[in-house]
Amino acid sequence: MFKCMVVSQIVFYEDRNFQGRSYECNSECPDMSSYFQRCNSIRVESGNWILYEHPNYRGHQYYLSRGEYPNFQQWMGFNDSIRSCRISPQHHGSFRVKVYEREDFRGQMMEFTEDCANVNERFRYHDIHSCQVIDGYWMFYEEPNYKGRQYYLRPGEYRRYTDWGAMSPRIGSFRRLHHF
Structure with a gap:
């Protein structure tokens, strides 16, 4: 029997409307500073993500689910700085x-x-x-x-x-x- 695992994936773009340099990520990343200078658009292919303004999960936080975010205002961003991210674990049950x-x-x-x-x-x-x-x-x-x-x-x-x-x-x- 084969088990299908859903892999979380997110793509960060330096420019608005999914233009410019991009970086694909499918796991937690405490410091993305070396991959891109700024982040002006994001495409969440799968999973739910928490993005952070600074390295090591610090600064402004943003929760993004599957979808397209053509500019940082679409995810309620205060600026174009995203420096770390983590996957929000699945939760099935009570709150x-x-x-x-x-x-x-x-x-x-x-x-x-x-x-x-x-x-x-x-x-x-x-x-x-x-x-x-x-x-x-x-x-x-x-x-x-x-x-x-x-x-x-x-x-x-x-x-x-x-x-x-x-x-x-x-x-x-x-x-x-x-x-x-």
Whole structure:
């Protein structure tokens, strides 16, 4: 019996509309600086990817699923810098996250199993200082309605907002990362 494995693949292009030098990637890459100078368009052939502005998975983060992104504004990019990437693992099952109003899991806590388009409406404030991702993979957004800076969270404990790469505790919305 043969088992078919889906290989994740993404292609980065230096110029808009899939022009210029390109670099194909099918695995996690902590530093892509030597492969291209800038990234102005991306084609995700398969898989779901988390892209980072700086090497070693630092800086602005972007979640991309299969599709074409002819310019960096299409993936809500702040600039044309992509320097590291990783594949978002497949998750089949439930989703569960606990968010806290204070660091180290203190203060008011709310548990979510669904997306939240507006944290302030549901949580009565927009600062999340710590969280525990129990099940699934989640994306936090700085603004309501899934806009602004993005933060990718895997299962684990985040004692303070800097643990998920944020510069402030402001979170406006968050959603589950489904893989289709």
